[in-house]
Amino acid sequence: MSFLRSAALWFLPLVLIPIVIHLIHRRRHPTMPWAAMMFLHRAAGxxxxxxxxxxxxxxxxxxxxVAALVFALARPLSSGAFGVAASRIGQGATSIVLLDRSPSMQRRVAANQTRMEVALQGVQQTIQTLGTDKIILIESVGQRPIPIDDLNSLPAAPVCSPSAARADIAEMFQTAVRYLQDQDRGPADIWICSDGQTGDWQPQSQRWQQVAMEAAGLGDAVSVHQLSFHPDDQINTSVQVDRVRWSRAGQGRAVLISITLERDDPTAVVVPVRVTVGAVTTTVDIAVADGVGELADYRIDVGQESDLVFGKVAIAADVNTADDISYFVAPTEVRPQLSLLTETRCDALEVAGEVFGTLVSEPANLAESQTQLFGDCLLWQGPLPAGRESESIKSYLDGGGQVVFFPPQQLIAETTFEGVGWGAWVDDNVQTASLDQLEFPIQRYCAVEGELVKLAEVGGQDVLIGKMRVGTGTAWFCGTDVSNPNSLFVKDGLALYGLLSQVLETERADAANSDAIAGLQATVAFQSDVAADPQILLGDANDLNITLERGFHAGVYQLADDGSGTPELLAINSPMEESLTEFLTADQRRELVPGLKWNEIINAGPDQNATTGFVREIWGAVWVLLILGMLSEAWLSFPRRNRSPA
Amino acid sequence: MDSKLPDVDPGREFFDPVLAERLATIPLSARGPMLGTVSGRHQSPHRGSSVEFAQYRRYQPGDDLRRLDWRAYGRSDRFYVKEFEADTNLRLVFVVDASGSMGFGQKLHVARQIVAMLAYLAIGQGDAVGLVAAGESAGRFIPPRRIAGQVTVLFNELQSITADGPTTIETTLHEMAETIRERAMVVVISDLLFQPASLRSGLEHLAFRKHDLALLHLMDPRELRPDWDRPVRLQDLESDESLLVDPDEIAAGYETAVREFIDEIETISRETAVDYHRVMLDQPIEDVLMRLLVRRRDTSP
Known part of the structure; x- marks a missing residue:
């Protein structure tokens, strides 16, 4: 406990007054004659x-x-560890507030109050109680020292609003330490308003070692006060769009959306999810078991007129609304590019290529050509590549390409690609093969041999079609003759179209994953690009000055036109790791910067009275103590009624 | 009451003649046969010449032939002597505690009142009354007499008793047991603020001599329920001892001590067949004496 007016404690010796009065009183007793001394002797024992x-x-x-009265005069403050801060008032200590604005701080711990609001309000009232003059705010988005003149405006300030970006506490701490080193080397208190979420603190970050070294020079002049929230048993569910891609299966244009739900409870539940694209909202139920629920390739039909498709996926608001909505943008739809390399003219492949995409020109020299000229898919008919050709094809596959190998008329024995080759031609009776659920006739074929995933077989044992992963791409092998127009495989056509459809779907899925990585990189660039001048198309940051905090609020943004004529869209969402319930303990946080004095504020969680500061004058408690003391004294002093033995 | 009440000098503040007139309607009775020197209203252990038949007894040589019942001889051919109850007077001895504790409140005054009233009534009905004060400054033993001036002698002695020093009642009781040779009624008046064991010894000695014992226990209400409201220093009336007492500290233990003391006294009285009366000083003296006289009348043979 500490005191705002500690000089009043000099009056503490007044607590001896009752003892003095008691001793004086004992010496002033009257003397009376008494007969029944024997009763007194018996009673005394x-x-x-x-x-x-x-x-x-x-x-x-x-x-x-008396002591309570003296304490009341001394204006006691609660929270003993923070008395250190109170004692610095006279020394003009600076208060630096590190504010974590990450989504995990949006979790509600009290009625209509988030962790960030509770922490901010507590720090605000504490600093007001202490009367500190110099206040510096370092928040997780800007990460710059901001002098605060009016504490009352702090909760409503835009720089204290929730953001969708994770916090980098290490960098914030380093900023605070450097501020103190460069501008203010006096006593200071660093108030950390963070829930200790592992993703925000990044305890493995090398930056903490730098912070520790730099903070070591500050010595005892700096105290760190960290806020801790007790884990609560409220269940949080988060939603995220994993992948968005175009689909051409079925009629009309559609996007396929893959959604993941994560829940802090292993109980199996069904969560209704609202998917909104444009003005259309549909609801789909996703089963969640063991804390995870997934929905792959949920189809949303879109109109023909617009190339810009974006929207959001939302669940009902729960304890943390920051992860209840996930925004998405469909990638720009482009026709796949296919390249064709055949030893003889293959009309079937040319026609199929034109149907599924655009045929690019045949590279003149395969060995020396740039693999990106193959486009999205390479259709190969002829002997399997060898030598530099094989290297070139593998390089293309490693980069995520798709290659479909068809056999030549004359097979070269013992020739393989990545261990896979063809057997001898078999010309037999017409047999039936199946690809997925499509059955088709086959008469002449050569079995695909090697370690690969079997997609279609014939004769019960021979592999007709298969595929294998090579790098991040896929090599497909087909054992049918596509150069002969009279081939049943060509004449039937359906199996060839089914195969190419699978190949291109795989290519799109891989491309969507690449888009996600590219989107993340674009977000980082977007957040740091002042010239981006974004406009928010969808999101909850409409009332904020977007140009100040570009990309740190969830939503769909349209970037400035770069002259290509196609506006670029970007979806910003809170990181999924912000929904994890992994927190650093107070000791773990303390060990990150061991050279400073750390104090911990225990927040009671849902029962916390969020309207009180961490340090406050405890007049009420002192008065209660005073009244209780007086009542107790009166009760104890009340004369006992003696019963007469008669 | 057919006896003539004695004359009393006015100015005795412990004697109320009006109250004496009212109490004279109830005789002071002994609880057993008494051995008196003259005829009186109390039963004697010997057979006498009253009109009340007692029993037949075989003739023994030396018996008065006038008491032979010839009719019985005629019926049974045996000699029987016809015996009648004998009435005699009462020897009444008061033992008054004159220790310092009797000076607390009105104890000694009430003791004087009781002695004076009972002595007056006893002499009035022809009994012999004596008095002894048990205390350091006690006076002489006044043996029981039934002479007319005995009341004045007793009242003078009562007047002269002062409460002082430690109690000597145990010694006095033993001395009385040895001194009074004939059966008598011994009335002990004390606050009994001494060890009950010594009281038992004296009472047993008197009972052994077949005396009719009455014990009047004087208690001040303040001794039962002390009225101290703050710590006080209490000075013992029988010694130089003083004790600092906090009422809150002592209250519960004091109450227990008083209760145990009274239980002990009542046990001793019951076991020694003593006629025990607790006299609270705030009770009217008339009620106290009335209760005593009535109970003794009802329990007399």
Whole structure:
């Protein structure tokens, strides 16, 4: 406990007054004649203990009352560890507030109050109580020292609003330490308003070692006060769009959306999810078991007129609304590019290529050509590549390409690609093969041999179609003759179209994953690009000055036109790791910067009275103590009624 | 009451003649046969010449032939002597505690009142009354007499008793047991503020001599329920001892001590067949004496 007016504690010796009065009173007793001394002698031996205890209790309560009165005059402050801060008032200590604005701080811990609001309000009231003049705010988005003149405006300030970006506490701490080193080397208190979420603190970050080294020079002049929230049992569910891609299956244009739900509870539940694209909202139920629920390739039909498709996926608001909405943008739709390399003219492949995309020109020299000229898919008919050709194809596959190998008319024995080759041609009776659920006739084929995933087989044992991963791409092998127009495989056509459809779907899925990585990189660039001048198309940051905090609020943004004529869209969402319930303990946080004095504020969680500061004057408690002491003294001093033995 | 009440000098503040007139309607009775020197209203252990038949007894040589019942001889051919109850007077001895504790409140005054009233009534009905004060400054033993001036002698002695020093009642009781040779009624008036064991010894000695014992226990209400409201220093009336007492400290233990003391006294009285009366000083003296006289009348043979 500490005191705002500690000089009043010089009056503490006044607690001896009751003892002095007691001693004086004992010397002023009257003398009376008495006959029944034998009763007194008998009584003195028994029941004297409780009476003596009662007398001492009366004396103690009187001293307590006087002490409470003196304490009240000294204006006591609660929270003993923070008394250190109170004692610095006279030294003009600076208060630096590190504010974590990440989504995990949006979790509600009290009625309509988030962790960030509770922490901010507590720090604000504490600093007001202490009367600190110099206040510096370092928040997780800007990460710059901002002098604060008016504490009352702090909760409503835009720089204290929730953001969708994770916080980098290490960098914020380093900023604070450097501020103190460069501009203010006096005593200071660093107030950390963070829930200790592992993703925000990044305890493995190398930056903490730098912070520790730099903070070591500050010595005892700096104290760190960190806020801790007790884990609560409220269940949070978060939603995220994993992948968005175009689909051409079925009629009309559609996007396929893959959604993941994560829930802090292993109980199996069904969560209704609202998917909004434009003005259309549909609802789909996703089963969640063991804390995870997934929905792959949920189809949303879109119109023909617009190339800009974006929207959001939302669940009902729960304890943390920051992760209840996930925004998405469909990638720009482009026709796949296919390249064709055949030993003889293959009309079937040319026609199919034109149907599924655009055929690019045949590279003149395969060995020396740039693999990106293959486009999205390479259709190969002829002997399997060898030598530099093989290297070139593998390089293309490593980069995520798709290659479909068809056999030549004359097979070269013992020739393989990545361990896969063809057997001898088999010309037999017409047999039936199946690809997915499509059955088709086959008469002449050569079995695909090697370690690969079997997609279609014939004769019960021979592999007709298969695929294998090579790098991040896929090599497909087909054992049918596509150069002969009379081939049943060509004449039927359906199996060839089914195969190419699968190949291109795989290519799109891989491309969507690449888009996600590219989107993340674009977000970082977007957040740091002042010239981006974004406009928010969808999101909850409409009332904020977007140009100040570009990309740190969830939503769909349209970037400035770069002259290509196609506006670029970007979806910003809170990181999924912000929904994890992994927090650093107070000790773990303390070990990150061991050279400073760390104090911990325990927040009671849902029961916390969010309207009180961490340090406050405890007049109420002192007065309650005073009244209780006086009542106790009166009760103890009340004369006991003696019963007459007669 | 057919006896003539004695004359009393006015100015005795412990004697109320009006109250004496009212109480004279109830005789002071002994609880057993008494051995008196003259005829009186109390039963004697010997057979006498009253009109009340007692029993037949075989003739023994030396018996008065006038008491032979010839009719019985005629019926049974045996000699029987016809015996009648004998009435005699009462020897009444008061033992008054004159220790320092009797000076607390009105104890000694009430003791004087009781002695004076009972002595007056006893002499009035022809009984012999004596008095002894048990205390350091006690006076002489006044043996029981039934002479007319005995009331004045007793009242003078009562007047001269002062409460002082430690109690000597145990010694006095033993001395009385040895001194009073004939059966008598011994009335002990004391606050009994001494060890009950010594009281038992004296009472047993008197009972052994077949005396009719009455014990009047004087208690001040303040001794039962002390009225101290703050710590006080209490000065013992029988010694130089003083004790600092906090009422809150002592209250519970004091109450227990008083209760145990009274229980002990009542036990001793019951076991020694003593006629025990607790006299609270705030009770009217008339009620106290009335209760005593009535109970003794009802329990007399």
């Amino acid at each position: 028994s029941r004297r203990g409780p009476a003596k205890l009662r007398r001492w209790l009366i004396l103690a309560t009187r001293m307590l009352v």
